[in-house]
Amino acid sequence: MNQQKYIKKIIAPLLAVASVWAVPSVAADSQNSCDLVRMAEPGWTDLALTTGTASVILKGLGYDTETKVLGIPVIYEAMVNRDLDVFLGYWDPAMETYFATYKNTGKIKTIHKNLDGAKFTFAVPKFVYEAGVTDFSDLKAHADKFDRKLYGLEAGSNELMFDVINDAQFGITDWEVIESSEQGMLAQVDRSIRRDKWIAFVGWAPHPMNTRFEIEYLTGGDDHYGPDFGGASVYTQVRETYADECPNVSKLLSQLTFNVSMESKGMGYILDEGMSPEEAGVLLIKENANLLDGWLKNVKTKDGADGLTSVKKSLGL
Known part of the structure; x- marks a missing residue:
């Protein structure tokens, strides 16, 4: 099973659950109004975080925001029907099948890569990596230290591990x-x-494990997990005419870029500390305030004032 098929297998149950959460969209504002920015995410912590962060910034610019938790197919249909404006969560290649129907229609525009370097493959503690286990091929030489065990997820989610074995x-x-x-x-x-014991397990990013533990990812798994440590990218999408109707918001969205380490930390605020996505977004922005200059370059408030000044003021920076 190749990496793309495997990630689709992992995501499919999440899509099914998210679809259950789908709710009818509220009536749209005037088609020419950008005052309310309507977003959606499928109930995944990474996308809840990035959407919450975007919402915090947009509110600092004077916009209203609305976020719905919906299934991926519902999100795309709502964008086509102009009931949603923005989706920050197109995982490529994991969601390629779901977007394929719309890709060449022009009804949904992919405007920005907001995350690069997502990954999914074998990982080990840093001290194991430094002891010489840096590649899949190194596992066999240290079989006794690993007790000849690989640690995976729920039954049915470890096909690639079995393939490697x-x-x-x-x-x-x-x-x-x-x-x-x-x-x-x-x-x-x-x-x-x-306990300084050796362990090999399936790791991925973004996830709080990357900041909670000192771990390293192994090379050598391209045939099973795909290149670049099972790499993936995440893109921002908008409905067909949104960029033309709302160029100021779209300017922000085309510059709002995250990285794996900050998302992993922010996800921890939600998963481990019980923060709401917007609360986590506020803290994440304050910890990475240097990014605001790039995110808000040439972006104005809803009323035309300087966006960077307004957002900083709203956050007490």
């Missing part, structure tokens, strides 16, 4: 995949790191 080139056909849950796996990672 069954791939003779790695020499680990006698290893075992420990199937658990995200929380269970990360609890084992935590215990192992605290």
